[in-house]
Amino acid sequence: MVSQITRGIKISVLTSFEGTYFKNYKIHFAFTYHVSIENQSKDSVQLNSRHWEIYDALNNTETVDGEGVIGKKPVIKPGENYTYSSGCLLSSPIGAMKGHFNMVNFTTTRSFKVEIPAFKLSAPFAIN
Numbered sequence: 001m002v003s004q005i006t007r008g009i010k011i012s013v014l015t016s017f018e019g020t021y022f023k024n025y026k027i028h029f030a031f032t033y034h035v036s037i038e039n040q041s042k043d044s045v046q047l048n049s050r051h052w053e054i055y056d057a058l059n060n061t062e063t064v065d066g067e068g069v070i071g072k073k074p075v076i077k078p079g080e081n082y083t084y085s086s087g088c089l090l091s092s093p094i095g096a097m098k099g100h101f102n103m104v105n106f107t108t109t110r111s112f113k114v115e116i117p118a119f120k121l122s123a124p125f126a127i128n
Contacts, residue, residue, distance in 0.1 A: 008041025093123035
């Protein structure tokens with residue numbers, strides 16, 4: 001698990017390899033990632049959008065931007081934790097992801113970015 005704190009918001013990510021499958025005559029490697037967002041600040045915050053950069057060992061890069069996470073824009077009060085799971089497909093058994101969440105502080109009404117630490121995606125059979 002990797003973790004990082006930005007402006008009192010702690011992001012932790014745990015990954016797992018789900019398997020391979022063929023689609024359009026090509027093999028794909030499926031991964032899930034579990035994200036925990038812990039509000040260690042004194043203010044309530046809301047996650048409004050996300051930005052992901054997804055890399056694989058074949059030099060493919062995909063950028064994903066979107067509102068909220070898994071269709072939600074959670075409000076996280078001080079001391080609370082919000083968790084969700086999602087996934088991605090890679091063209092190789094090894095890759096990585098990083099990004100940020102765009103949030104708003106309800107006390108100051110200011111928007112800010114919370115960094116998502118870079119994390120590895122790797123199929124167990126590909127690791128030496």
